[in-house]
Amino acid sequence: MDISIVDVRKEFGRYPALNDVSLTIRSGELIALLGPSGSGKTTLLRLIAGLEMPTAGTVLFGDEDASRKTVQERNVGFVFQHYALFRHMTVAENIGFGLRVRPRARRPARAEIRSRAVQLLDLVQLSGLEDRFPAQLSGGQRQRVALARALAIDPRVLLLDEPFGALDAQVRRELRRWLRELHDKTGHTTVFVTHDQEEAIELADRVVVMSQGRIEQIGSADEIYDSPASPFVFSFIGESSALPVVVRGGRVAFEDTDLAISAADIADGPARLCVRPHDVDLGEPGPGRVPGRVSLVRRSGAGRRVEVVAGKDAHRVEIEIPPDLSPSVGSTVGLGVRRWRLFPERAPAA
């Protein structure tokens, strides 16, 4: 069952949290809503769940208008950042809750609920913990129980709100891989919210990048990483630096320096040149190179990070070089740009 969000708008008071957002989620897909805090990603997730109602627009589950249904009627599995497990219930009672509160006609027998809980615990690899209380579990285990509880009602879509946000890095990576496997096994249409681009890229089939209540780009990890649609996406996905440049007749100039870059398809006028740290090389000043001065050198992992201050307005450019090079702070250098993206200023997306 596909899920379509059509021209959805949500305002809290007079503050718009979502601006006419449209998105189609295909059946069985694993989708990440990625963005900084305040970008509207959690609001969008809660709108799909029915925990919030849109100010305008519709949410379709298949052909059905879900925006006219309550959260209970939508039958969604929602996993909260802070688990929201019922602390006075055992793990098995937590998982069985959604079945236990069903109207009598659709409620399975007590023993059946219990066996379903045990079965789901097995699926989330927590067999044997059915009689523990949430307080007796680790954070990672609690989140798995929360997921099992959401799966128990056989949801039409699984929604996860920053599911790994409260866990430490090691457990996070583990759970990430595990969630991907679980998704491939069960095939639930899944939407999760994250502000961690690594998590989104690694886990999702498609990533929806959001900013300020709008969708900036929808695409596979390759698409959003290799061909970002806006300076925002470029800077949010991976590290980057930006320089203000001027495009004239297919040539690109930074201040007085004509760069060895062609920009045939970009209209004349001010533009932004975006580069990744490993796509810039450091050398002597020269024609076609961005002039600058080294302001900081530090070791970072396998390479060396160099911060160069370029031009009259001291624009900072971060670059990564092999560790055997070690330029001295204060030396004058020229930067050669190997790969880049050019965005005209005041692009439609901005």
Add this chain to the structure above:
Amino acid sequence: MSDANAPRVRRRALRDATTESPAVRRLLIGLTIAILALLLVMPLVAVFSQALRLGLDQALATFQDPDAMDAVLLTLLVAAIAVPCNLVFGVAAAWAVAKYRFPGRAFLVTLIDLPFSVSPVVAGMVYIILLGPFTPIGGWLLEDFNIRIIFAVPGIVLATIFVTFPFIARELIPLMQEQGTGDEEAALSLGASGLRTFWHTTLPNVKWALLYGVLLCNARAMGEFGAVAVISGKLRGETVTMPLQIELYYQEFRASALVAAFTMAAVLAGLALITLIIKTWLEWRYADQLAATRGGH
């Protein structure tokens, strides 16, 4: 540095930042105990010793007086009505304040506290002015339904509800605010109705706070004097609660009546002590569960 300064400097450096010197500690603890003994323990001892001054038989004889028994029963009746009412009001008010955002929320919280800040006598007076037999509402109730509010049991119940209103709401509001709406949202998303969500998630999460509130509310409901004194008219055997009966006995200036006054006072004081003991026992017995419900995540 001179040698004379060295030890003092060292001792200061060795003490934890939040620990006081032994002298200050002893002074503070001693002062607290002295104040408690003088203001709380001594009066309590005095109440019990006065009650038993003429022996246990004389003290127990108090309850053969029909007035005394009527006062005890009325007090129980008033508490039995007022506490459940405030249970419902308190939960509803705490729910509204903690789980929703609406204009005037802060004002509502202040309003809930009003009975704490207003003199109970004023509360009694206000109800007389509003509902007395010569007011529009009071007159209408009396003439058309023969229901008397003021100088009757309904007035006493009303005044007691007013005075004890904040106890349960005050216990619940901070806890419910801290817990947020996550558990409720989880229950709703799993298909639970609003009522089931309240019953299976909200209520279990606040049950201990609720029990505290009920205990405190009950103790206060049984002990309320000011508001009830104004509104009851002190009709012996009809509208006299235990605290009022104590005063009536006390004003008789007979040795036996004095014993009766202190016997009833001892019963009320005993009730307060039992309340505190239950509260402490609950805290000790269910410390882990309390920590779990208050701890959040």
